[in-house]
Amino acid sequence: MSGFRHVVMFMWAEGTTTGQQEEVAARLGELPGVIPEIRGYSLGADAGVNSSSYDFAVVADFADREGYLAYRDHPAHRAVIDHFITPIVASRAAIQYET
Template identity: 40%
Template sequence: MIRHVVMFRFRDDADEAQRQAVHDAIATMPKATGVTEAYEFGPDLGLAEGNFDFTVVGDFADQEAYLTYRDHPEHQRIVFDIIRPAISDRAAIQFEIP
């Protein structure tokens, strides 16, 4: 099983509509790509200073499934058209889970 974790910081000038658009677009990813085993996402609760603003955690059966998700045309469209214009920083990692 492969776990994918990605975190975003929104741009200072990203308004609520842009933030909501990111949330709404990310919500469509599991159905659009059809390869997720588990998929959770949401905004930071603001419990600690310096946290990222939003995170996505996705589980995939194997490396091939993750790569299918990553390279899926709808995923790429959402990343380039909706997410990137709204964020200033991104961090991600993929690791194997039992």
């Protein structure tokens, strides 16, 4: 089934607590119940295999580009970004591609 995928990774700033990281995962994990355009949603913290890794990733699937844009700009998503992610981000890497 073809679709549109959004992938993002974050490195957290020094001093970020485990609680803050878990809060991000918990808040993002609520979004599939709120944003119907989300077709698939996978997130996780780095498993620690390679030393140069980012700290946290989200892989989100949508039917099409419009579905992704609905997610990107959804108020519930923006609220998680503004209140829980932005305050602790040191670095961010993202891409969107057709699947």
